[in-house]
Amino acid sequence: MPTHDPYLWLEDDSAATRAWCAEQQAHTAAQLDADPRFAALADEVLEHLRDDERVPFVEAHAGWWHHFLQSPAHPRGVYRRIRPDDYRANRDAWEVLFDLDALAAAEGVDWHLAGIDHCTERPARCLLSLSADGGDAACLREYDLDARAFVAEGFQLPPGKHSVTWRDPDSLYAAVVLSEADATASGYPREVKLWQRGQPFAQAHSLLKAERNALAVSAWRMLNPDGGEPVDIIEEALSFYRTRYWRVLPDLSRQALPLPPKVDIDGVVAGQLIVRLNQAWGELDAGVLLALDWQALCAGEIDPLPLFTPGPRQSVDGALAGRSCLFVHVLDEGVSQLWVFTPTADGWQAQRAPLPGQGQLEMVDQPWQSNGLLFGYDDFLTPSTLYWLDADDATLAPQALRGQPPRFAAEQMHAQLHHAIAPDGERIPYFVVARRDAPHDGQRPTLLYGYGGFAVPMTPFYLGALGRQWLEQGGVFVLSCIRGGGEFGPDWHEAALAERRQVAFDDFLAIARQLIADGLTCPARLGIQGGSNGGLLVAAAMTQAPELFGAVVCEVPLTDMLRYTELSAGPSWIDEYGDPADPEHYAALAAYSPYQRLQAGVRYPATLVTTSSSDDRVHPGHARKFTARLLALGQPVQLYQSDAGGHSGQGGDMRQLAAEVARVTVFLYQQLMDAA
Incomplete structure (x- = not known):
């Protein structure tokens, strides 16, 4: 593989x-942009983005429901709130709390909102x-909504890749x-501190400083709704x-928790720590959701109780702790289910809540000190609706709060699940x-759309403007659920990890070939699209099987996998792709790196x-x-x-x-x- 890079200067x-x-x-x-259809399409998409009838997905705090709105009058956005009864009645009783456009105008900065974190206790x-x-x-910056x-002399920090959470109203x-x-080395924080109100950050108490080759550190507090520790x-x-x-002790020292390295902590319910396993642990398989007695764990006693053990075509996508239940x-098979687990004297009781159809669930918010859940639901043909579930x-019947009106003639369409056979015999859903x-x-x-990485599942979602602009015009949309994603748990993800990355590309190409073999389309009419890791996917697909495709949309991609660790956050992804400094990994990366291929x-x-x-x-x-290399080869490419x-x-001018x-x-x- 040649080491000379004639376009290295384009990294600067x-x-x-x-x-x-x-x-x-x-x-x-x-x-x-000069195409006669461009202006009308852009106007139609903008109308959809600014549609007053889009469902406001809200977060609950202190008896109010909060929402960030972008609109023609406020293109950068306003943060607002409404009483739940007014929301349910569809009354326009919003109160504006923060105006990002006004701040941008006053400070002369094109501000984008990256996040809002409320203090639970205040x-x-x-x-x-x-x-x-x-x-x-x-x-x-700290802000007072009332x-x-x-806040004068409040918490504030200059720009950086920070991770900051409330500990209590006067410390972070x-x-x-x-x-x-x-x-x-990845550009993320390596030290976490306890920062008290009124204290210069330089004097904040250091809790842990990681090695430079770590990925990042962070800390957070999970409050006890019953007022306990x-x-x-x-x-x-x-x-x-x-x-x-690590557990932070009352004297601010720390205690290592005896957990395996590949787990996610999802909350605490009734003194039980809720954990998702991303690896096998003892007799428990990867993917299991379990409960651990918190006090016993802190004493070094490990007695995990499995709550949900996924089947071979299932995965636990997430969990939220309520006051006395777990959502x-x-x-x-890529379709959402919602379960509610409740601790009882005889163990945990599991109930499945009904959902409107075979689509995707988004857990939007779990209001503090309640057993309620705000969640969104949609599928390819069903617009998004916000629901309230009271455990x-x-x-467990969900209550529909607001729904988005249809954007296209869904009654003329259908969505079907199919499978392609990968070269190793695995059934790949799409x-x-x-x-x-x-x-x-x-x-x-x-x-054909794909991602196939970082354990991110691809699930049905409402096609909105794509339904009108693509499906109604006779186009077909295909969503692939290839390995590397999270559709079927850790094993599905790890099947395409690091030196096994080619598995994801093979899955994607198998779907493309199946679409052609089924007589749905042909190479001249088959396009592929993906962003970020999905951009790497489609770039790899087009370099490995260019004869299969008529068009490629490659968005914010990785393409130079021999130098990715030298660029931006690249070092943080070594677990996912492998390290080009490792000879074994280098060989695997060089075999598919789209830029070099x-x-x-x-x-x-x-x-x-x-x-x-x-x-x-x-x-x-x-x-x-x-792009530069494609141009040098005389290929049809646009950047x-x-x-x-x-x-x-996201987050800027719509x-x-x-x-x-x-x-x-x-x-x-x-x-x-x-094309003719």
Whole structure:
């Protein structure tokens, strides 16, 4: 594999790089933004984003429901609240608490909201995380919602990749990056401190300082709803998937918890610590959700009680602790289930709550000191609805609060689950959404979407604008559930981990070949799309089997897997991809690294690559260099690099987001629908 990199300079934010990107931007705009369909599509997407009838997903604090709204009048957004009865009655009784547009105008900064953290014991006090460009690094300021003002002499920090949580109304657990010495090699905090109100941060009490080669540290408090002793935890992330947990003792010393390194802590219920296993532990398999007596665990006594043991095509996607119950989100063949576990004198009682259909659940909020749950539900053809579930109600019947109106003619469509067979014989699920009358003539414009990494599951979601702009125009949408994701638990994820990464690509290519073999589409009409790790997926797919595809949408991707650890947050992903400094891992990475695999004499499909100059997670150099090499090979490629929005592209001007969605849609129209 050649070591010379002629496009290394595109990793720098130099004048030459900016000029090159501007040139590519102009070329892309001439091809896509100038298309007669672009403006109308962007307006339609913007209308959807600003739709007053979109469901406000709220968080409950002190008898109010809170929501962050972006609208034509407030493109950056306002934070507001409403009484639950007014929300249920659909009354417009919102009170604005914080206006991000007003702050941006007053300070002359293009602020993006990165997060809001209420103090549970004093909910009117919150920590605002503000990013100047939408990147991961954000400043922190304390805000008083009752006074509608920042707190004088309150907690505040300059921009950084901080992790800060409330301990009580007058102290924080603060893991802060103020200089390179404060950061791990991945750029995240390496020391966590207890920071008291009125205290200079330099004088805050250090609780733990990790080695520089660790991933990050953080800490948080889990309050006891009955007023008992809280549980204070330090999370020392040794790497992306290995963690050492510590208990913070009353004298601020720490005690190591006897837990395996691959676990997630989900809360405390009735003195029981709720833990998800991401590895086998004794006789317990990976994926099991269990309870551990907190006091016994602190005394070194380990007697785990399994609460839910997933089947071979199931996984526990998450859990939230209520006052005296536990809400558990289970995926079964990629479809959501909601379970409620309640401790009794005879053990734990499990009940399954009814859901509206075969779609996805989002646990939105669990209000403090209640057994209630706010959750959202949608599927490919059903718009999002916010529900309230009261676990104290024996029926566990969810109450619909608000639903979004339909965006397309769902009655004309159907969604079906299919399976492809991977080269090693594994059954790989994928969902196909299309018009009921779509012929299997091998000519359907088809968009195959994938991710396949970091144990993130792909589940049914409402297609919204895509339904109108793609399905109603005769297009087909396919969602892949390949290995590397979290659809079926830790084993499904680890099957494509590190040196086994090719498994994810093989799964994805198997689905593409199955779509063609079934007579749904053909290579000229088959497009693929993925972002971030999904961008790596589609870049690998197009370099390994370019003959299968007519178009590729490669968003904020990783492409140079031999240098990814040298760029931005790359070192944090060594657990996922392997380390190019390790000879065994290097060989596996070099075998598929899309940037290096591009070669002369091969015809690659038309490709749209997107990135952001403010992306401080996946370096934009990946997208730039991949584009440059394709251009040098005379291939049909376009690059669009935005200036704001960071890695997610969210949180800023909705007009920019609408234009980006419209640009992708036009590209797909041109490549997959306009062709004869």
